[in-house]
Amino acid sequence: xxxxxxxxxxxxxxxxxxxxxxxxxxxxxxxxxxxxxxxxxxxxxxxxxxxxxxxxxxxxxxxxxxxxxxxxxxxxxxxxxxxxxxxxxxxxxxxxxxxxxxxxxxxxxxxxxxxxxxxxxxxxxxxxxxxxxxxxxxxxxxxxxxxxxxxxxxxxxxxxxxxxxxxxxxxxxxxxxxxxxxxxxxxxxxxxxxxxxxxxxxxxxxxxxxxxxxxxxxxxxx
Numbered sequence: 001x002x003x004x005x006x007x008x009x010x011x012x013x014x015x016x017x018x019x020x021x022x023x024x025x026x027x028x029x030x031x032x033x034x035x036x037x038x039x040x041x042x043x044x045x046x047x048x049x050x051x052x053x054x055x056x057x058x059x060x061x062x063x064x065x066x067x068x069x070x071x072x073x074x075x076x077x078x079x080x081x082x083x084x085x086x087x088x089x090x091x092x093x094x095x096x097x098x099x100x101x102x103x104x105x106x107x108x109x110x111x112x113x114x115x116x117x118x119x120x121x122x123x124x125x126x127x128x129x130x131x132x133x134x135x136x137x138x139x140x141x142x143x144x145x146x147x148x149x150x151x152x153x154x155x156x157x158x159x160x161x162x163x164x165x166x167x168x169x170x171x172x173x174x175x176x177x178x179x180x181x182x183x184x185x186x187x188x189x190x191x192x193x194x195x196x197x198x199x200x201x202x203x204x205x206x207x208x209x210x211x212x213x214x215x216x217x218x219x220x221x222x
Contacts, residue, residue, distance in 0.1 A: 001014060001016065001017050001018070002014070002015050002016035002017075003015070029073045030073075032072070032073050032074075032075065032076060033078065037076065038076060038077045038078060038081055039076055039077060040076075040077050040081060040082070040085055044065070044077075045085060048061055048082060048085070048086075049089075051064070052086070058079070058082055058083060058086065059079065061082065062075075062079040062082055100129070101118060101126070101129075104116045104129075104131055107133075111133060111134060112134075113133060113134025113137060114131070114132075114133050114134065115131065115132050115133075115137070115199075115200035116129075116130070116131045117129075117130045117131075117196045117199075117200075118130070119192065127182075127183045128180065128181070128182045128183060128189065128192060128193065129180060129181045129182075130178065130179075130180040130193060130196040130197070130200070131178065131179060131180070132165075132177060132178035132179070132197075132200050132201075136175075136176060136177050136178055137177075137200065137201060137202075139167070139169065139175045139177060140167070140177040140178075140201050140204070141201075141202075141204065142169075143167050143168065143169050143170070143175060144167060144177065144201065144204060144206055145206060145207040145208065146167055146168070146206060146207065146208045146209075146210065147165060147166075147167055147177070147206035147208070147209050147210070148164075148165070148166045148167060148209075148210045148211075149163070149165055149209055149210065149211045149217060149221075150163070150164055150166075150211065150212055151163045151164075151182075151185060151212070151214070151217075152164075160181045160182060160183060161181070161182050161184075161185055162179065162180070162181055163179065163180040163181075163182060163193060164176060164178075164179050165177040165178040165179070165180075165197060177197075177201070178197055178200060178201075180193055180196075185214065185216055185217075186216055187216040187219045187220050189216075190216055190217055190219075190220030190221075191220045193220075194220055194221065209221055
């Protein structure tokens with residue numbers, strides 16, 4: 001097809017049209033890659049979400065679908081479609097992020113010692129969220145020599161790691177110094193997180209930090 005635009009009228013004019021199919025058709029084994037052919041039904045989405053909740057990574061989930069179906073050509077979607085679906089689900093729950101920020105901002109007004117920091121991406125979506133109150137800050141001032149720094153792996157409905165900064169008081173009870181929700185567990189993310197922690201704790205660094213051995217954590221702490 002050849003199309004031109006008439007400058008005087010702005011109309012699109014078809015000047016040439018070939019009715020005969022003039023290129024090779026796609027092989028049947030590759031049609032599953034075409035956008036019109038790719039889809040995830042509700043059962044597949046539910047299965048994916050259940051696997052995400054127990055900490056299985058997206059590439060492993062997709063590999064499971066491929067193995068069950070007996071090959072990539074038998075899975076009606078690509079790995080990228082799974083990532084897009086997960087991203088769409090996170091955007092849908094964006095209202096929760098907004099409500100959470102409003103709640104924490106209200107707490108900051110009611111409690112001047114409340115410390116809240118968040119980071120958003122270029123599209124304005126919440127990426128990282130850190131908070132601690134003045135009671136936690138006081139606990140850290142007294143019992144913050146040893147800091148336990150741990151992250152649960154996406155055990156909440158938002159599929160985001162929850163990071164908890166904790167310690168032990170003089171009664172051998174666990175106390176929480178601060179908490180955060182983060183989008184990923186990279187070194188840069190943990191650097192940002194530790195910077196917020198130090199700022200919230202008046203730049204007092206712990207003497208000893210206990211982690212689960214995560215490589216990105218260790219580098220960020222250093």
